[in-house]
Amino acid sequence: MRKKYTIKDIAELAGVSKGTVDRVIHKRGKVSEKAFVDVTRILEEIDYKPNLIARNLKNNKVYSICVLIPDYHLDDYWLSCKEGIQSVKQEFSAFDIEINTLLYHSKDVNSFLQKSNEVLNLKPDAVLMVPSFQKESETIINLLASQDIVVSIFNNNIPNNKIFNFVGQDLIKSGRIAAKLFDLILGNGKVAILYIGANFKNATYFHEKDQGFKEYIQQTETALSSVTKTFSSENLEIELIDFLNQHPDIKGIFVTNSKTYMVAELIKKHKLKDLKLIGYDLLEENITYLKNNTIQFLIHQNAKHQIHLGLTNLIEHFMFGKKTPKRNLLPINIINSENLSSYTQKETIYE
Amino acid sequence: MRKKYTIKDIAELAGVSKGTVDRVIHKRGKVSEKAFVDVTRILEEIDYKPNLIARNLKNNKVYSICVLIPDYHLDDYWLSCKEGIQSVKQEFSAFDIEINTLLYHSKDVNSFLQKSNEVLNLKPDAVLMVPSFQKESETIINLLASQDIVVSIFNNNIPNNKIFNFVGQDLIKSGRIAAKLFDLILGNGKVAILYIGANFKNATYFHEKDQGFKEYIQQTETALSSVTKTFSSENLEIELIDFLNQHPDIKGIFVTNSKTYMVAELIKKHKLKDLKLIGYDLLEENITYLKNNTIQFLIHQNAKHQIHLGLTNLIEHFMFGKKTPKRNLLPINIINSENLSSYTQKETIYE
DNA sequence: CTAAAAAATGTGTTCGAGCACTTTTAAAAA
DNA sequence: TTTTTAAAAGTGCTCGAACACATTTTTTAG
Numbered sequence A, B: 001m002r003k004k005y006t007i008k009d010i011a012e013l014a015g016v017s018k019g020t021v022d023r024v025i026h027k028r029g030k031v032s033e034k035a036f037v038d039v040t041r042i043l044e045e046i047d048y049k050p051n052l053i054a055r056n057l058k059n060n061k062v063y064s065i066c067v068l069i070p071d072y073h074l075d076d077y078w079l080s081c082k083e084g085i086q087s088v089k090q091e092f093s094a095f096d097i098e099i100n101t102l103l104y105h106s107k108d109v110n111s112f113l114q115k116s117n118e119v120l121n122l123k124p125d126a127v128l129m130v131p132s133f134q135k136e137s138e139t140i141i142n143l144l145a146s147q148d149i150v151v152s153i154f155n156n157n158i159p160n161n162k163i164f165n166f167v168g169q170d171l172i173k174s175g176r177i178a179a180k181l182f183d184l185i186l187g188n189g190k191v192a193i194l195y196i197g198a199n200f201k202n203a204t205y206f207h208e209k210d211q212g213f214k215e216y217i218q219q220t221e222t223a224l225s226s227v228t229k230t231f232s233s234e235n236l237e238i239e240l241i242d243f244l245n246q247h248p249d250i251k252g253i254f255v256t257n258s259k260t261y262m263v264a265e266l267i268k269k270h271k272l273k274d275l276k277l278i279g280y281d282l283l284e285e286n287i288t289y290l291k292n293n294t295i296q297f298l299i300h301q302n303a304k305h306q307i308h309l310g311l312t313n314l315i316e317h318f319m320f321g322k323k324t325p326k327r328n329l330l331p332i333n334i335i336n337s338e339n340l341s342s343y344t345q346k347e348t349i350y351e
Numbered sequence C: 001c002t003a004a005a006a007a008a009t010g011t012g013t014t015c016g017a018g019c020a021c022t023t024t025t026a027a028a029a030a
Numbered sequence D: 001t002t003t004t005t006a007a008a009a010g011t012g013c014t015c016g017a018a019c020a021c022a023t024t025t026t027t028t029a030g
Helices: A007-014 A018-025 A033-045 A052-060 A076-090 A109-122 A134-146 A169-186 A205-219 A236-245 A260-269 A282-291 A304-321 A342-345 B006-014 B018-025 B033-047 B052-058 B075-091 B109-122 B134-146 B169-186 B203-217 B234-248 B262-270 B284-291 B303-319 B340-344
Strands: A063-070 A098-104 A126-129 A150-155 A167-169 A188-198 A223-231 A252-255 A276-280 A297-301 A328-329 A334-337 B063-069 B097-104 B126-130 B150-155 B167-170 B186-194 B223-231 B251-255 B276-280 B298-302 B327-329 B334-335
Touching: A007 A018, A007 A033, A007 A169, A018 A033, A052 A304, A063 A076, A063 A109, A063 A304, A076 A304, A098 A109, A098 A304, A126 A134, A126 A304, A126 B033, A126 B126, A134 A150, A150 A304, A150 B018, A167 A304, A169 A188, A169 A205, A169 A223, A169 A252, A169 A276, A169 A297, A169 B169, A188 A205, A188 A236, A188 A260, A205 A223, A223 A236, A236 A260, A252 A260, A260 A276, A276 A282, A282 A297, A334 A342, A334 B334, B006 B018, B006 B033, B006 B169, B018 B033, B033 B075, B033 B340, B052 B303, B063 B075, B063 B109, B063 B303, B075 B097, B075 B303, B097 B109, B109 B134, B126 B303, B134 B150, B150 B303, B167 B303, B169 B186, B169 B203, B169 B223, B169 B251, B169 B276, B169 B298, B186 B203, B186 B234, B186 B262, B203 B223, B223 B234, B234 B262, B251 B262, B262 B276, B262 B284, B276 B284, B284 B298, B284 B340, B334 B340
Parallel strands: A063 A098, A063 A126, A126 A150, A150 A167, A167 A328, A188 A223, A188 A252, A252 A276, A276 A297, B063 B097, B063 B126, B126 B150, B150 B167, B167 B327, B186 B223, B186 B251, B251 B276, B276 B298
Antiparallel strands: A297 A334, B298 B334
């Protein structure tokens, strides 16, 4: 049985007091060179790991974390974040953690700035945010960092070396995966890559997925081809039907965000039977169309998992001094009607 | 800021001493009815959660866990378990956890029984095992339970109410998923459901996956059909080629275990170009054939994740008294050449 | 009504790390 | 050599829960 060494053990081994060991460990100085060398040698020899439980017992501070994300009342995609936060709260309910959630309007820069300011006023120990607006996010992140507030981001990445941790998916790969799936189920033919929503220039994810899709076509021997198009959600029906009429060779549609159900609805309505559809995220509406085979595959971005990991990374950093990677790239889950339930079922079959 | 109540706080609120509060919390008796009611009311009112850190500091016992699994030197499928154990050890290196791994020969009952006895002699606090042999496993589980050793299992389930926790996948669903994938990429035609190895009667997973596949065919309007066949690994080449010659209408092969690469090898060798292949697990050899498109999909059983979750469930139960579900059914991951890397990459890009 | 027994309640120590504080030792100045 | 000062080392308290043990209160028996 491997013995667990304590500071006291080390002190005895080195023939000094635990105070000296403590000073060596924390490099507080006021230690003779001999003592420093002796203690350091022993620390290395036994591979000393401090008892994090005892350490944390002493530092019994309430850690506060702010979560800054798009309002999930306005876009169902963010709804799963609510669950994610809830499950983290539950998981760490026995610890002194305080999580405040602030919601901004994902299309409104001013709302984002306003909520960011609220975060600043709350002076939390850490912030986990979705940096929807690149430029403004950078400003906020720098401001937070200057106040020694740890900042993590998730969902989409922005380059900034002050960011503690990023959780998300590789979106170029994500696009490639969609292409591969079309390749497998179509074999050949044209696929329309769609963006649905307002202001596609802000939606960096769209460009990356589009790029990934095309990359696959170029780099493999596939007989697939693609055409990229953006639509507003308001006029989708007229514009899309018109577009499809102009491109009768389109055999598949790749919707680059969670609005996939809007296209599925039209496929059903206009009886476009031979159109294969692949999109994103397990929204209720998407799931319905997945189950009735209007959608062939959904790619699961798992916002719940993302926010969960982002939060646990922060908490375990504060509570246990655990090392955290700069980036967590999550697996890209392929979902069809059959493995869907294995992702959505609750894990809580206690007895 | 939500205040964290301690036993001392509760004692003051109830007008008793912390000893009395302690007796109420742990139902140690020797408390007057009045005190019991008062303290219980306050505990409920403030939703008292004990500080697990402090609790664990006191109970500074080294918890020992035995892992009893098939020898990963003999079957690559179990290799990822080694990594899983390693990562748990790393994750909890600052805590007093001792994990002993015992490997048995997965085809040899006597080896299983022998190693089980070794586990009994080690008198651990808990055991996490793969119950390869149903009857013998039951005996061992009962024996362990009678000595107050907590037993969890993973990979395959066996019915026994003494089991603390099971981690695995729903194998019937797993078979359905394979059927769905063939449905999407083939549209119609016959699929051969294969078992490769010795003694398929012991391999309950095979029957469940087979059942799931057939269930899908029956319950949906698919034009797929299936034929089930078992092979020994030794004579696979002769027998399989012979079998395929007898069934020229077979357009897909579903290998129900990680031996998928053996079929892929034959497909390559005999240039059976139009045969679609779906199998299990991310072994090196399978990955090679997935990347060169001989295998269309792999279903990821994620033994590493399974053993990881099984172990953390046990540890967090012991260390933090965390509630654990009776069953953890893990998501069934669909892997193709494109999303593969998102599952296999290491999460350790520290900076 | 008192003594003994039983029940109820209170007190104080432990766990390991961290840090403030005190004491000891060594070096420098008088 | 003695005094002063700084450096080095040691001591002891804290965190919250758990539990052994001590003390007080209540009940029961004589």
